[in-house]
Amino acid sequence: MIEKKKLDRVLNKVIKPARYIGMEQNSIIKDLDKVKVKFAFCFPDVYDVGMSHLGLHILYNLINQYDDFACERVFTPWIDMEELMRKEGIPLYTLENKEEVRDFDILGFTLQYEMSYTNILNVLDLSGIPLLSRDRSNDDPLVIAGGPCAYNPEPLADFIDVFVLGEGEEVTLELLNKYKEHKERGWDKESFLKDILDIEGIYVPKFYDVHYKEDGTIREMVPLIDEAPKVVKKRRVEDLDSMFAPETMIVPFVETVHDRVVLELFRGCTRGCRFCQAGMLYRPIREKSPSRLMDLARELVDNTGYEDISLSSLSTCDYSQLQLLVSSLMKEHGEDNVGVSLPSLRLDSFSIDILKEIEKVRKSGLTFAPEAGSQRLRNVINKGVDEEDLVKAVSYAFDEGWSKIKLYFMIGLPTETDEDVLGIRDLSYLVKDIFFNAPKEKRRGNFSVTASGSCFVPKAFTPFQWVSQDSIEEFRRKAYLVKDSIKDKKITFNYHDPEVSYVEAVIARGDRRLSRVIKRAWEKGCKYDGWREHFNFQLWQEAFDEEDIDGGFYAQRERNEDELFPWDFIDIGVSKKYLYREYQKSLAGQLTHDCRLACTGCGIRDCSMRGVFN
Amino acid sequence: MILRVKFNKKNYLKYIGHLDLLRLFQRTFRRAGIPVKYSQGFNPHPKFSIANPLSLGIESEGEYMDIELEDKVDIDDFTQKMNQVLPKDIRILRAIYPKENKSISSELSWALYGVTLEIEEDLSIEDIQERLDNWLARGGIIISRLRKQGKRKVMKEEDIAPLIGGIDVRDKTGSEVTLEVLMRVGEDGNLRPFDFIDALKASDIIKLDKDSVSLIRKALYKEDGDQLYEPI
Missing domain, CATH: 3.30.750.210 (Transcription Regulator spoIIAA)
Known part of the structure; x- marks a missing residue:
């Protein structure tokens, strides 16, 4: 357990110290000496963000229902806290018992976005756990990961021992029970890893080898042992009514994103x-x-x-x-x-x-997501709304007293032309015209429309997994095309940094060779990459260069129909043909x-x- | 109907800020089924106020709040229901229905703080007491702090000596010294404990390690002539 006095010296100096103390209402503090499997659940971002994640509340309450198991929480300390923890020699600890993470049996990460991956390495390092799976011994915690980004697990293959694919309500318990059995008869990581391969939804990267073609694409992915399945199926819960659902949630002291x-x-x-x-x-x-x-x-x-x-x-x-x-x-x-x-x-x-x-x-803002500016492009992405829907909805909203509209768009969608991009401007002006075309006495409120454009990132297991992402320059050109075309104080256009989206796109469709780049980027100081003020593109570029890996190969390459993808060994139920x-x-x-x-x-x-x- | 409540705030919960504490109580009222009055309007919120908010990082043995209730509740029942739901390091200690219609904030004028700190020289309790007494007797303890002036904030110098009611050296174990300091609170002058620590450090009267300082508010008092009373 972390010494309170030592922690006090640090907590007195950081912003929002309540992020690091636990003890919230409905948190569950067990006697760790009396449980058989200790599970540390980590959301690799700051507390306020992680505590807003529903999956955490589900798994936390599910696991803690059982006397044999304890689930405790870990988040990444904010920059100021990390610095002081390193200075004072305080290892990363769980919020419940303030026990060192490295003393837990299992450390489980939820993978919600690619830009949290350097934080995962930071968590391992702050905990004193070796980063690479192959460097960890029987005395180190088993490191597992699940969540949406686990559907392309390969970029993290060097760091994670076990991936859990799909909905976690059932498989997590199966895994913990298996762990308990093995621990009771003498823990050996290797034999445990072999023994869980027949659980549906489990993927252990070390039991596979990937062979590449000359052009850098994948030739085949081969299981190295007979027990490792060629295809890993995602888990899904059939009946949601009878499935476990939490009847309580931890109530944070500090204000979180979704409180x-x-x-x-x-x-x-x-x-x-x-x-x-x-x-x-x-x-x-x-x-x-x-x-x-x-x-x-x-x-x-x-x-x-x-x-x-x-x-x-x-x-x-x-x-x-x-x-x-x-x-x-x-x-x-x-x-x-x-x-x-x-x-x-x-x-x-x-x-x-x-x-x-x-x-x-008070009726303030309404947000809609047309996603693309032109009808042609909305058809391309199968966003089943047309201009008439928008006109009707917005007119109705104005009639009902709303006056501020937000519109979400993506830039860089497949087949996009300048005309499509300028549709963002056209729709924004259309919304403004609808407001001011109403008779003056009927208008209510102070009108404004905010359009924001994020950079499109092609993802695995979507119909766009074959497409090339726009280059950073192209994203920027298109964003300015829209921005410069809007000359109205009531219309605001915001766009996201294309550099972040580029790195995200590389990882989102990356293979296991990217583990090296992620590690290198972290070594150079990358962390909190999802936070604009902390993202450092220069360091990422250096990491790619030093590891001799071309990010463009992953982000900006159109794939052939028959290319074998790093995630193709996973069966999500939806077919690649579809x-x-x-x-x-x-x-x-x-x-x-x-x-x-x-x-x-x-x-x-x-x-x-x-x-x-x- | 006003209910006046005394509660404490200990251990790690000293790291919960004032706004977070308000939110915590709001949810606790709901969970405990306390019939708190809500304000009218678009965004109704429960009517209660905590007197003289505690700075972040300071424990307390006695805080006070006034809660406006829809209906009178039994005090033992209130205390029990609240304590069932509150985290263990915040406890309702007492509650009364005050006879006078005066807000709790306006009644309080002094706070007693316990200050524990490590000093960097070898001094006896008596030595320390003497130095502190001389320091107070000399007066003119100047700090500078940001003060609102119209819309702007301006750095102003201020003599805090009149805001210090007295310092007692209570204990010394090794290099760790425990003081009790009476500080002014409220509208007629308010001394923030961290300003006091900074002033003490700057004075060089005793050499102290600022990182070692821990504070606890031991009591809040109302003043009647030269007598101090706890409000409940």
């Missing part, structure tokens, strides 16, 4: 937007029933005292019984000053009506309808949500 009850309505999405990785990874769509959700909401509000319930899902407005759920929640909790909120909005009046029902605060078909359809500008209408043949088995709409 509220998070109610997960469903998993999966049927819209089929071609840029969206989550839309493919989490298929098929599976809903929780309104009665189950009402029960969970009641428990969560009682146990946390939160004043807000956020209805969370990939596309919340698609929940088949949203109207019923929202009015029931309002009826039950409204009087206690507990509100309901929607994280995202569909472009239609149905969504705005629901928003109207729940919005108790993804390629979608890619071809996108190039032809053809739409694919919402698959609840009729099956579009993505390859997922046992899909049951057909024909269910709200």
